Amino acid sequence: MSRIETAPDHTQGDLTERLLAGLPAEAVLTDPDITASYANDMASFCPAGAPAVVVLPRTVEEVQHVMRTATALRVPVVPQGARTGLSGGANASDGCIVLSLTKMDRILEISPVDRIAVVEPGVINATLSRAVNEQGLYYPPDPSSWEMCTIGGNIGTASGGLCCVKYGVTAEYVLGLDVVLADGRLMSTGRRTAKGVAGYDMTRLFVGSEGSLGIVVRAVLGLRPQPPQQLVLAAEFASAAAACDAVCRIMAGGHVPSLLEIMDRTTVKAVNDLSHMGLPETTEALLLAAFDTPDPAPDLAAVGALCEAAGATQVVPADDAAESELLLQARRLSLTALEAVRGVTMIDDVCVPRSRLGDLIEGVERIAEKHQLTIGVVAHAGDGNTHPTVCFDAADLDESRRARESFDEIMALGLELGGTITGEHGVGVLKKEWLAREIGPVGIEMQRGIKQVFDPLGILNPGKLF
Numbered sequence: 001m002s003r004i005e006t007a008p009d010h011t012q013g014d015l016t017e018r019l020l021a022g023l024p025a026e027a028v029l030t031d032p033d034i035t036a037s038y039a040n041d042m043a044s045f046c047p048a049g050a051p052a053v054v055v056l057p058r059t060v061e062e063v064q065h066v067m068r069t070a071t072a073l074r075v076p077v078v079p080q081g082a083r084t085g086l087s088g089g090a091n092a093s094d095g096c097i098v099l100s101l102t103k104m105d106r107i108l109e110i111s112p113v114d115r116i117a118v119v120e121p122g123v124i125n126a127t128l129s130r131a132v133n134e135q136g137l138y139y140p141p142d143p144s145s146w147e148m149c150t151i152g153g154n155i156g157t158a159s160g161g162l163c164c165v166k167y168g169v170t171a172e173y174v175l176g177l178d179v180v181l182a183d184g185r186l187m188s189t190g191r192r193t194a195k196g197v198a199g200y201d202m203t204r205l206f207v208g209s210e211g212s213l214g215i216v217v218r219a220v221l222g223l224r225p226q227p228p229q230q231l232v233l234a235a236e237f238a239s240a241a242a243a244c245d246a247v248c249r250i251m252a253g254g255h256v257p258s259l260l261e262i263m264d265r266t267t268v269k270a271v272n273d274l275s276h277m278g279l280p281e282t283t284e285a286l287l288l289a290a291f292d293t294p295d296p297a298p299d300l301a302a303v304g305a306l307c308e309a310a311g312a313t314q315v316v317p318a319d320d321a322a323e324s325e326l327l328l329q330a331r332r333l334s335l336t337a338l339e340a341v342r343g344v345t346m347i348d349d350v351c352v353p354r355s356r357l358g359d360l361i362e363g364v365e366r367i368a369e370k371h372q373l374t375i376g377v378v379a380h381a382g383d384g385n386t387h388p389t390v391c392f393d394a395a396d397l398d399e400s401r402r403a404r405e406s407f408d409e410i411m412a413l414g415l416e417l418g419g420t421i422t423g424e425h426g427v428g429v430l431k432k433e434w435l436a437r438e439i440g441p442v443g444i445e446m447q448r449g450i451k452q453v454f455d456p457l458g459i460l461n462p463g464k465l466f
């Protein structure tokens, strides 16, 4: 599906001229120095091509014009949000139109009665979160990149985040979509009602489709009442295995934390080195648990006791919301901090059943030792979603090779443990071969069939997923 069907001859000039017929001049970028800066998202080891043109539409009609042009000339289109993706899903292909949705960034409606927000795809996650908070509402999906990433990108990758252990991931909050199809037609999916089962769930199909089925131009998102500010507890452990044991005890005990995260010693040190936050570096694993109930004290006490039973060497509840926020900031900085360790990282995204979390982390330690590499582990532990982050020097070819091998071995281990190769970052270019291993030939065949229906010419984000 990565090959474009029968491309008619056209020049760069034809393409630009046709695009300019329906877009203002400032929305069409052709300077190669500028277009090259749109080639990549934030993933390492992912090939990217040179875009022919970058377009920055502001209206649905402009997006439709872009897609009609692309269909007429058989030009590939790569939709992009903020390009914080970690799988190469937003990487350009040679000669493509990069369709950046960042200028379509209006919040169109917030309805406390219907508990929904209607937004354009370029709205930044944190901007939406703050806007709904002002009305006593809450949009839960909170990737650590929330200050940068867009709602369109969150939908494209089916993003998760820190509070998903209690509130669920992006898919749970996307109620309806407006999508511009490959040929420029506009399709509405889903609903703005509390319930609705009319026909196939096309909305869910688009969530996580990585720009391969259509361009999201408007989204109806479900909201919740804003919970009280969460209070965080930090527990230190002498081994990552003991921290994982605590996670199992907490979940088996019926607790519903609003956040349950693990940072290993490498990650804690990296965060300290970057931010001088003074996190405890003697610990092998730091577990953060939070509750956002009106009175979190009893839950925090119960969870603290479970941590001690699992062997925690120290359990420290945050004094107040400000201290809690500081701990969350440390957690959100983890991936950026690990990147500073050797210059480059490959960030795995393996999600395993919670009961196998300890086996995964132990396996990652073995893989790091075998390849003589630093692999920091940070995890949405309550979801079993881990980010073993391989740190390496890209200038060292042997180290780069070992990094890639470790990255792959971690995915193999995840599958062996009954998990998935990606809990929230998506397949993109990075894990294409692995998708086939996870879902098998029949799964791939059916998914290709769906792609064929939506994108018969193969122009939408070619070369991604499979």
Ligand SMILES: Cc1cc2nc3c(=O)[nH]c(=O)nc-3n(C[C@H](O)[C@H](O)[C@H](O)COP(=O)(O)OP(=O)(O)OC[C@H]3O[C@@H](n4cnc5c(N)ncnc54)[C@H](O)[C@@H]3O)c2cc1C
Residues within 6 Å of the ligand: 041, 042, 078, 079, 080, 081, 082, 083, 084, 085, 086, 089, 090, 101, 121, 142, 143, 144, 145, 148, 149, 150, 151, 152, 153, 154, 155, 156, 157, 158, 159, 160, 161, 162, 209, 210, 211, 212, 214, 215, 216, 217, 335, 336, 424, 425, 461
């Ligand atoms: C420091 C850091 C921390 C991160 N933490 C998390 C985390 O906690 N949880 C998590 O899930 N992810 C995390 N990520 C990954 C990334 O931020 C998310 O995948 C995010 O959802 C990407 O949003 P974006 O706007 O940058 O999208 P992009 O990277 O630009 O695009 C992502 C995908 O969506 C497609 N797409 C974008 N817009 C549209 C559209 N309008 N219509 C159709 N397709 C579209 C693209 O083609 C691409 O396939 C992190 C990344 C970084 C750098």
